[in-house]
Amino acid sequence: MWTSEHKPVVGVFGFSGCAGDQLRLVHMEDELVTLFTTAEIKFFHMAQSHQEVDHVDIALVEGSINTKKQLEELKEIREKSTFLVALGTCACFGGIQYLNEKDKAFEERFKHVYGSNIKKEDFTVGEAIPPQPLCNFVKVDAMVPGCPIEKDNLLPIYTKLIKGIKPQKYPAPVCVECKLEGNDCLLLHGIPCIGPVVSAGCGAICPSHNLPCVGCWGPYEAANYKSMLDKLEEIGVDKETALRKLKLFGGSKAEEELEKVIK
C-alpha cells in the first residue's frame, strides 16, 4: 500500500459522537509513546494543538456525519487518505443518533427537539442533515466497531496498516466470545439477548454478567434478523419492543435488513 521508507502518516478525525473512541486512543497509556513514534501522527483533534491535513496514509475516523460541513470534511479526508478506517459504532453504522431515522421526517424530528424558531441552516457547526454512517458517503476500507472501541481490536489492524499490510476482516457475533467466556445462551433462559446479531469485540461483558446484550457494537455482518426476531417473539418479546432493541445501536444496516425482513 505504501513503501516503508518513510513513517506512515496517520490522521485521527472526529465527527458526531461522544469522542470516546479518540479518548480510548489517548487512554492507551502503555502504548501511547510507541503509537506516536512508529507512525507520524499529523492530525489528532483531541491530542494535538497543531493540526494540518495534507496527505495521510491512514485516516482513523470517528463519529457519524450530521452536518453538511462534516460531509465536506469527510470527502476531503477521503480524497487525502490512502486507507480510511471507521472507528467506533457511530462511524461504522450511524450509532445511537441514527435511531428513529425512518420513523418520522427529519424536519419533524428536528422541530420536536429544537422548536420551530431555529432553522437547520442556523447552526454554526454547519447545516444539520440526518445522521449517517461514513460508508453511506465514502468508501470505508476497514471498520473497527465498538462503543467505545477496544484496543485489542484496533491494535492488530493498526499495526498491520503501519507496516503496509492489508488487514483481513473476520467478523463474528458476540455469541462466539460469549461461549469462549464459558456462558450458555441467555436466550435459552428466556432473556432477550440480541448477541447473535451484534459484532463481537467487547468480550461478551454483559452476557457474562447475566445481562442481555443491547448491541452497542453494532450489527454483525452475517446477522440473521429474521431468525432473531422469531426467537425474540418465541420467548415472549412483542414485535415493537424487539424492533426497538434491534434498532437501538443497529444504525443504517439494521434498518435496511429489518425493512427487508418485515416486507
Added chain:
Amino acid sequence: MKTYKLMKEDFPQFLSLLQEKGNLYGPVKSKNHYSFEKIDDLSKLTFNYTRTLMGLKKFVTPPRYKVKHFDKSGSEDIIPENETNIVIGAHPCDIHAMKILDKLFLGQIKDPYYKKRRENLVIVGHSCMPDENCLCTSTGTDMVSDGFDLFLTELQDFYLVWVGSSKGLFIIMSSEDLFSEKIDMCDIAEYTTWQENRQNSFKTTIPFHLMPDIIHLIYEKDELWNQFGEKCLSCGTCSLVCPTCNCFNVEDKILINADEVVRERMLDSCTLPYYSVVAGDHDFRPDRTKRLKLYYTHKLKEYIGKWGQPACVGCGRCVTYCPVGINVKTVSNAFYEAIQCVREVKKI
C-alpha cells in the same frame, strides 16, 4: 484392564490424592450450566450432572493461545510448560471426543502444541445417566474402554475404578490402601444391574449409519437444507460447544512496537461468514445454508467415510445449546422425515 473397588467413604481421600499429583479440574455448577473448572475447594465438585458447556477440548485446544513469537532475530515456538492437569468427571462421550481429537492432532503429522497439552492431561472419567438430549447409544459412544487414565463407575456404596493407562495405575499404586481388588459376585451384579438400568434410560435413537448415503443422495436438494439455513443465526455456538469441532483460525498480531509478531490460534467455526475465504478473496460458502451443509456433511458423512464413525459423540451439546434448535437430532430427523415416501416401498 485392571479394576479396583473404591469405597465411597474413601472418595474424599482419593480426591486429595489427585490434588497432590497435579492441578485438579472437575465439573462445577457455574451460572446456569456445568463447566470443568480448577478445583481448590473440593465441596464445589459435583458429579450429578449431564454435560458441561465445553468438553475436554478446552484443555488441549484452548479457545485462544499463542503459538509462535517472531522478532528480527528469528522465531520461537511457544510450547506449554510441563505440568500435570488432572480432570475428573469426564463422561464416556467426552472421552470418545478426545479420542477423535487425538486421531486428528496426533496422526501422521503431530501438532506440537496439542501434543504437549495432551501429555500434560490425566483423564479420570466418571459414569453418567442420560437425559433426553443424549444420543450416545446412536453414535456408539455410550461405553468407553480406552482413552482415559482412570474411570469411575459410581454404584451404591462404592466406585468401580477401571484403569486405562500406566499413568492411572501409578496413581492407584501410590495409595494402594484406598483401593481393593476384591470384587465379589454381588458387586458385579450391582454393576450389571446399573448398566442395564442406564441402557434402558436412553430415550433418543437416531440411525446415524444411514446418514452418509442419505446426505449424499439429498445433497443437491436445497429446500431441505434451506429450512435450516434460514433459521441459522451463524453464531458459531454449535462448533464452539461441540467436543469434536476443532477448527482454528491463525492470526499474526504485530505488536505496537512494529518489530515483534505473536502468532495466535483461536477456536473457529465453519458457520461464521468468511470461514471459507481463500487467497484472492474468493468465498466458497457465502451463505448460511452452504456453511451449515459443510458442518453436517463433515460430521455425519465425510467423517464416517474416512474413519468409520461420525464426528459426533452424541453428547447432546448442540441439542442443548443451539438457541434456534439446529442440531444433529433435528437435522437427521428432518432428513428421515423427508424421505418418508408416499408410495409404499417394498422390502426386497
